[in-house]
Amino acid sequence: MDTLRLDSLPAQQAVPQSRLAKRNSNNKTPSKNPKTPGKSNTPGKPKTPKTPGGDRFIPNRSTTNFQLSSFLLQERSLSNEGLSPMKQENQKIINDHFNIDPNTKILSFRDRAPQPIECLYNSYRFHLKVVINLLSPLLAIDKSLQGATIGSSSVKSSTKRHIPSNSERILDAPEIRNDYYLNILDWSCSNLMAVSLNSHVYVWNATTGGIERLMSLDEGDFVGSVSWMEEADYLAVGTSDGIVQLWDANTSRLIRKMEGHNSRIPSLSWNKYIISSGSRGGQINHYDVRSRNHQVCSTNAHTQEVCGLKWSCNKQYLASGGNDNNLLIWEAQGGQCFTQNAPLQTLSLHQAAVKALAWCPWREHVLASGGGTADKTIRLWNVTTGDCLHSTDTNSQVCGLLWSSQYREIISGHGYAKNHLSIWKYPSMSPLVELLGHSQRILALAMSPDGQTVVSAGADETLRLWKCFAVDPKKARKNEPQLSSKVMMDFTKIR
Amino acid sequence: MQANKTGITLKGSTQMVTEFFGFGLNSILYQRGVYPDDMFTRKEAYGLSILVTSDPKLEQFLKTVLDQVREWLLKKVIKKLVLVMKNVKTEEIVERWVFNIDCEKQVDSENTNSKKELKDIQNEIRAVLRQIIASVTFLPALEDTCTIDVQVYTDKDEETPSCCYESSALLIKDAEQVKFKSFSTTVHKVQGMVEYKVKDDE
16 A cells, blocks of 8 residues: 555655654554544545645635535545545645535646736726826826825815806807707817807807807798817808708808708717717718718607717717707717717616716716706716716706816806806716806806816806816926826726 | 527537637726726627727737637536636735536537527627626726636546646635626526625725
């Protein structure tokens, strides 16, 4: 019996074992080895607990049923009479510990998965929590680079920045249509602000301060929506008779008219060369402005007026909100600039028309939406899963929403009772400040291309400009904002 | 990949399950942020858009795993596929994604015994993938850099291929467990779950 085992064991171990075996056969009292009573029956066995590593395979003490495993151990050694080599024995013990079917073996792959790169990306994931809690993102980066502790940095930098409570400038907007469903305001990348006043569209050049009337419709018709193309000074105008007109703001010329809807167009959104338009009837049409047959797709998923329509910042998703209280998410597939016929998500948690829509500039799949009078909530969504991340009751109808590109904040425009603008902290959605000034409800919001100024159009026939996201000039110079914001974008995506 | 209306063959089922694992593992790696975003590209599958790695090294690793898994599925000896996430520094196991596989032993390479529609199976697979993607919301964030390990549980008498070695189970102490929906091709049944470490209250 001894020789048998000697063959299967390494030579080094063989010597002490045979010695042990002898000693054990001399000691006839079993109580000498109280820890493994079962094993004392077999002469070779007492070695087991003495070898280094005999115990190390019991890493999980709290979940292990000791009595059961002890029983199983004893039983095994009794039945097998200890004929198996150490390694196999150990393997069996482990398997028993974890209730694994003895007919199973566990295999790992020799090829290792590539090591995740220990770059900024990963090491900063941990600091993420801090970054979003801070008022100033630039400051946050500095601190985490210096390895400041989480607790101290978040406390120290929570000092409030100054937000002017009065509007910086007021523009007169006579004859503005007091209609919740229309989207009558847009501010272009080249600093031109377009606003429609009943049947006219005016363009205010924010750089020079000049005002120009771009177009007028016939008596009785009115403009339902305006939207600037991103790359050029072309303005899309949706009219009450269901036509999308395309205007060149530099030459004040009508470029083309695109028909396709049979009711008014209260919402428009651009995706490169595609203009998506929502109509009173609930259709969303996609027009290719370059092609002769302009209509590339038409969908009919809303049952009532489509009053909110926004392409996401990366142009991957289109959000549409309707008077049927539904918020639909559409996906642009296969590199196309328009969506498929079926929505990706149907989000029906709002209790009123969904007009206010805004996509998070730094988290591509996060959408903020606001409901009408019966709903009064701002909701944050993860559009890939359809989960509602946050819901905030604002106590007033939500007419417009914008994300700040400078701070991690959201601004919303409201109606009755206070007709105010409200700034919220993201992601906690705690209110920071309320901006009062309008005497009637706010109809639309737009943001300047530098992200510092917000304009609100009120039913009191005024446009008010609020410099509520001003960048501290000292800070901006110190931190080279371009670089910092690039780094921010890279590692602040949560998925 | 699939036989005519009579049902699904062992080969077809193997193909489907392997494909599922490919997308499943990829989306876990993406969703959990084990590797940086830019290592992944969007792909359409089962009517979902899933992020699949484009990094050659990771691709190669997954290919090795999947090729082996395919072979075992064909032989019907695979019992479990486990994706383990391990903290690089402390070597602590923080998360386990377990897919239990039941193989219908009676089906051989020619016969089919099922009448399940391909569409139904794909719907089931889609539901599982959706759950995997959605699980990000409840799983605790992986705070330190993590690396992965894949383990496969097979029949005892199955020979160890050259790309593998026998090892012991990697488990989590005091793990919280969440089961996913299962899907079945009638040849293979896959039941997934995720185990994760509950954070100590500090």
